Amino acid sequence: MKNIKSNLKFVFILTTFSLLLLTSCQDKKNQEDGHEEQQSENEVALTAAQFQTVGIQTGSIENRNLNLVIKANGYTTVPPQNMANISTLIGGTVKDILVLEGTYVKKGKVLATLQNLDVVEMQEDYNSAVANIEYLQLEYNRQKTLSDENVNPRKILQEVKAKLDVEKARAKAAKSKLQTLNMSTNGSSLIPIISPISGYVGKISIAKGAFAESGTTLFEVVDNSQMHLDLNVYEKDLGSIATGQTIDFVLTNQGNKAIKGTIFGINKSFSNESKSVAVHAKINPADSKDLISGMYVSANINIKNATVPALPKDAVVKNGDKFFVYIQEEHIEKATVKKSETHGHKEGESHSEEEEGHDEIYFKAIEVIPGTTDLGYTEVKFVEQIPANAKIVIKGAFYLLSAMKGGGEHEH
Known part of the structure; x- marks a missing residue:
């Protein structure tokens, strides 16, 4: 009887230990599965062959002297004193028109004659x-x-x-x-219509033999030598704007030709309901001769130079509404794939399988907040701290993003 009780006690202890061991293994497996699932959301792996083929290059954060800029849009325009809408003080029949649209005229040139x-x-x-x-x-x-x-x-x-x-x-x-x-x-007795400024004849609004009403614009003459920009700057950026600051702008409809200018005036009132203020900038005379009033421009107002942490702009990729860079992780794992030898076998014949190993290199996506971009580099601020010696992907980041989203995955 005593032996039976001892045996039952031993069986109970053994069963309890087995259950505890099974539960521990299951929890560990669940934790590992959860960790792998978490890693898969922001990690991507490449084989050594893919690493070489894509041409992945890594680097580190650099301190770069970049221009901090404020972006603004606007139009080319000329000062009022360099634009003339020419009319007549007394009506009359148009006798002659002596110029064509687009021709250059000097101040005092007779553009047309009226008879009254x-x-x-x-x-x-x-x-x-x-x-x-x-x-x-x-x-x-x-x-x-x-x-x-x-x-x-x-x-x-x-x-x-x-x-x-x-x-x-x-x-x-x-x-x-x-x-x-x-x-x-x-x-x-002919009334001459004379240009009050030197410039290019714009629109001609009369015809020979027609009656020209007093006060109606007959000619437009524009002097483009004093061309400048009117940029719309929002209220939040006004504190950073000052006269003398340089700007770089491009003509969006002219092949993105880059031109420089300098701010010379800032309005003291809002120009419209969007709470923007007009900022006026001179254009370098050598670049203004081919411009036309009313061209749409996108401009960068250079606020100051600052030394900031930066990466090559191709290192930063956008996924949804967030920006990321990739860092190469230290661990390299050996993956195995099954290689089927089916070549040369007929249907119904058996075939053998063997395992082939290859290394996988892991990369992790790290969220960043990009700043100004200048001279091919982008200022970056990391949402989470990264190791000081982290290897950051500076070439091939877009491929890694595609692979992480499913566009460049490999089977193993």
């Missing part, structure tokens, strides 16, 4: 007033002599003087009207 009979009356008024002035001046001199000798009453002298002053005023007004119309007091 009212200017003939202006010339007649002026010439008549001048003739009366000559007569009244002689009469005034005569009356003054008589008045000084007390021959005629002084009242007659005053009347002559009043008439002389009226004619002088009438002559002056008629002459002023003619000069405003760029006409002489004698000569042709």
